[in-house]
Amino acid sequence: xxxxxxxxxxxxxxxxxxxxxxxxxxxxxxxxxxxxxxxxxxxxxxxxxxxxxxxxxxxxxxxxxxxxxxxxxxxxxxxxxxxxxxxxxxxxxxxxxxxxxxxxxxxxxxxxxxxxxxxxxxxxxxxxxxxxxxxxxxxxxxxxxxxxxxxxxxxxxxxxxxxxxxxxxxxxxxxxxxxxxxxxxxxxxxxxxxxxxxxxxxxxxxxxxxxxxxxxxxxxxxxxxxxxxxxxxxxxxxxxxxxxxxxxxxxxxxxxxxxxxxxxxxxxxxxxxxxxxxxxxxxxxxxxxxxxxxxxxxxxxxxxxxxxxxxxxxxxxxxxxxxxxxxxxxxxxxxxxxxxxxxxxxxxxxxxxxxxxxxxxxxxxxxxxxxxxxxxxxxxxxxxxxxxxxxxxxxxxxxxxxxxxxxxxxxxxxxxxxxxxxxxxxxxxxxxxxxxxxxxxxxxxxxxxxxxxxxxxxxxxxxxxxxxxxxxxxx
Ligand code: ASP
Ligand code: MG
Numbered sequence: 001x002x003x004x005x006x007x008x009x010x011x012x013x014x015x016x017x018x019x020x021x022x023x024x025x026x027x028x029x030x031x032x033x034x035x036x037x038x039x040x041x042x043x044x045x046x047x048x049x050x051x052x053x054x055x056x057x058x059x060x061x062x063x064x065x066x067x068x069x070x071x072x073x074x075x076x077x078x079x080x081x082x083x084x085x086x087x088x089x090x091x092x093x094x095x096x097x098x099x100x101x102x103x104x105x106x107x108x109x110x111x112x113x114x115x116x117x118x119x120x121x122x123x124x125x126x127x128x129x130x131x132x133x134x135x136x137x138x139x140x141x142x143x144x145x146x147x148x149x150x151x152x153x154x155x156x157x158x159x160x161x162x163x164x165x166x167x168x169x170x171x172x173x174x175x176x177x178x179x180x181x182x183x184x185x186x187x188x189x190x191x192x193x194x195x196x197x198x199x200x201x202x203x204x205x206x207x208x209x210x211x212x213x214x215x216x217x218x219x220x221x222x223x224x225x226x227x228x229x230x231x232x233x234x235x236x237x238x239x240x241x242x243x244x245x246x247x248x249x250x251x252x253x254x255x256x257x258x259x260x261x262x263x264x265x266x267x268x269x270x271x272x273x274x275x276x277x278x279x280x281x282x283x284x285x286x287x288x289x290x291x292x293x294x295x296x297x298x299x300x301x302x303x304x305x306x307x308x309x310x311x312x313x314x315x316x317x318x319x320x321x322x323x324x325x326x327x328x329x330x331x332x333x334x335x336x337x338x339x340x341x342x343x344x345x346x347x348x349x350x351x352x353x354x355x356x357x358x359x360x361x362x363x364x365x366x367x368x369x370x371x372x373x374x375x376x377x378x379x380x381x382x383x384x385x386x387x388x389x390x391x392x393x394x395x396x397x398x399x400x401x402x403x404x405x406x407x408x409x410x411x412x413x414x415x416x417x418x419x420x421x422x423x424x425x426x427x428x429x430x431x432x433x434x435x436x437x438x439x440x441x442x443x444x445x446x447x448x449x450x451x452x453x454x455x456x457x458x459x460x461x462x463x464x465x466x467x468x469x470x471x472x473x474x475x
Contacts, residue, residue, distance in 0.1 A: 002226040003034045003184065007194065007216035011233050012290040013136055014043035016081040021290050022136065023143050025231070026189060028293070034184040036223065038194045038216040039136050041128025042078075045071060046195075046209070049103065053124045056107040057116035064107035068100045075131055082139040095134050099127050118162035122196070122206045129193035129212070137191040146188040154179055156197030156218055158205045165197055165205035167218050169277075172197075176222035184223075192219060214274045217285075221277035228278055229297075230270065231290040236298030237262065237269055239313045239464040244454050247461070251312050252296060255303040256285075258312055261407045261443045275300070308410035311417065314460045315405050316453050320352065321372035322398040322433060325379060326362035329391025336392075337363055343382045349375055353403055353436045353445055364434055366447060372397055398433065402453035406460055409442040417463075418444060424459045 006025065012018050022037075029035055040046075048071060052064035075096050083089050106124055110116050133149040140147035155176050158165035183190045194212025197205050207214045213230060220228035236250040237259070254262075256279045260272035275285050288297035330336050337356065340363055344351060349371035356363045367375060379395045386392040411417045421444065425432060434447040448456050 001032045001034065002030075003036075003223060004029070005216055005220040005223065005225045005228045006035060006037045007213060007228065007230045008037065008039050008136075008290060009212065009230075009232060010040040010043035010045070012231050013039050013132060016078055018290065019078065019082055019136060019139050021293065022231075023140055023145070025290070025293050026140060026145060027143065034187065036180060036184065036190045036192060036219065036225075037136075038192045038212060038219060039129065039133055040194050040212040041132050042074065045074075045128035045131070046125055049124050049128055050121070052103065052107050053110060053116055053121055056111040057114065059111070059114065061108075061111050064104060064111075068104050071103075071131065072096060072100055075135060079135055079138070082135075083142045085142065088138050088142065092134055092138050096131060099131050103127050119203060122162045122165075123204045126193070126196035126204045126206055129195045133191045133193045137189075140189060140191065146186070147191055148183060148188050150179065150183075150190045150192045152193045152196050152215060152219075153198035153202070153204060155192065155222075156207075156215065158197040158199060158207070160199045160203065160205065162203075162205055164208045165199075167197060167207075168200075169218075169222075171200075172218060173222040176219055180219075180223060210271075213270055217275050217277045220283055221281050224281065225283055227284045227286055229286040229288055231288050231293075233289065233291065234287075235289045235292060235295050236287045237300075237313070240315065240457055240461050244316070244457050245461045249464075250295075251298055253299050253301065254312055255409050255442070256300055257303065258407050258409055258442050259300050261405065262313060262315055303409050309408070309414035309417075311406055311408040311411055311460075311464045313407045313464060314457050315407065316457050317352065317403045317405070318450065318453065319369045320366050320401045320403060320447075321369045322364055322366050322401040322447055323372065323375060323379070324362050324364040324396040324398070325383070325392060326394070326396065327386070327390070327392035328361055329386065329389065330361055330363075333391070336386075339382055340365075340379060343378050344375055347371060347374055347378060353434070353447065355434045355436050366401060366403060366434070369399060372399060400450035401433065401447050402450050402456075403445050403447055404453060404456045404460065405443050405445045406463075407443045411444060412437055412441060420463055421446075421460055424463060425456055428455055428459045430456050430459065 008022055048067050052067040055063040079089055079092050137147040137149040157168040157171040180190050194215040195206050216228055237254055238248045240248040242248040259269055263269050263271050278285050285300040289295055325340055349367045351365050351367055353366040376395050376397050383392050430452045432446050436445045
């Protein structure tokens with residue numbers, strides 16, 4: 001017997017058809033297994049709730065009312081399609097009305113006060129999940145599957161950083177075990193609200209936008225689950241962005257740190273922080289497609305188990321600028337790098353990549369383009385004396401830069417891989433402006449012109465090797 005946690009995002013529970021797929025996935029699970037599911041709000045609902053709050057704060061007393069109407073209708077229609085029992089539907093409707101009543105009351109006071117606190121915002125944005133979990137639970141029951149909606153305020157204890165709360169793991173673990181074990185043992189599926197938690201004094205908090213993934217990881221870790229499956233709208237982690245590379249394939253096995261690198265370099269995968277509770281306990285993470293559940297998807301696991309020395313994926317992060325501080329007078333002068341990055345940090349610009357020539361005659365780094373002019377001006381001011389003395393030639397800005405990152409554990413230490421990457425780019429006459437090795441030993445990053453970015457990704461993509469010899473062991 002295994003214990004699995006399934007997480008369904010907004011699109012996976014955003015329509016009658018989607019909830020239908022969710023029900024089939026739960027029904028087709030091995031009967032002996034215990035299953036807990038974590039759900040997001042229906043797609044678009046969190047945004048609508050937030051819009052209600054913000055318009056109310058801005059003096060608009062009508063928009064939140066019509067949002068409440070729309071949300072009532074959407075949940076009601078979905079319930080009608082999925083739930084045959086009138087009694088179940090009535091109970092659900094009472095709950096929906098209660099939650100939307102809370103929404104309009106909160107928005108009303110925000111409107112009157114003209115003030116929106118982070119605490120009120122959390123109470124409002126958490127309503128989307130609170131509306132949806134009872135609906136999904138009732139839809140499961142309508143198909144004969146024992147299920148019960150659980151409000152995560154009873155499970156996930158957090159600090160009081162509203163809008164971006166952090167879980168208190170020990171208390172959470174205790175609450176999760178106490179609340180969920182009896183249900184799981186009775187083979188009742190808990191349908192848990194993602195995204196939200198509560199402070200010790202009971203105030204609703206949220207874990208940040210997109211936080212339902214984190215909820216699933218926290219609950220999976222607290223339950224010592226055998227596996228956590230994130231159901232998305234794609235078949236798994238891909239070798240490249242399919243809009244750039246039509247032949248992109250699914251990577252069936254990938255390591256936790258490779259996922260981290262992909263997330264950092266712009267691929268739409270889970271944020272590393274999100275899966276950390278699972279990594280800590282070595283609980284396998286699985287990505288699957290709600291709308292293609294037979295497809296094996298991507299399994300994320302420890303490094304050695306996922307294959308070393310192969311290129312898994314290539315990704316590009318765009319809208320960047322490269323800044324170079326250069327000059328012969330920098331040679332052997334301590335402190336230039338420190339002053340450069342202190343200046344950058346003061347402006348709160350995050351640095352994505354750094355490279356310094358060993359001759360010490362230049363330092364170059366890559367930042368988001370939105371900071372470029374400001375950073376250049378600040379560096380020119382910082383080094384005004386050095387520039388006047390001509391120790392530093394100047395601060396040069398190259399706009400329109402893109403970092404292309406090649407991800408694969410062990411690729412840096414596997415002879416020949418870097419050579420093949422450079423040869424592929426050379427064959428396409430793509431100029432490389434800078435090179436850096438990734439932060440976690442499993443990536444190689446290159447800076448190219450924005451105009452060359454797509455072609456660079458396509459040139460490197462044939463070097464990815466993933467599916468050919470892999471067979472996926474389904475747990
Ligand atoms: N519903 C929340 C959001 O849209 C949380 C989530 O979907 O993960 O941010
Ligand atoms: Mg979402």
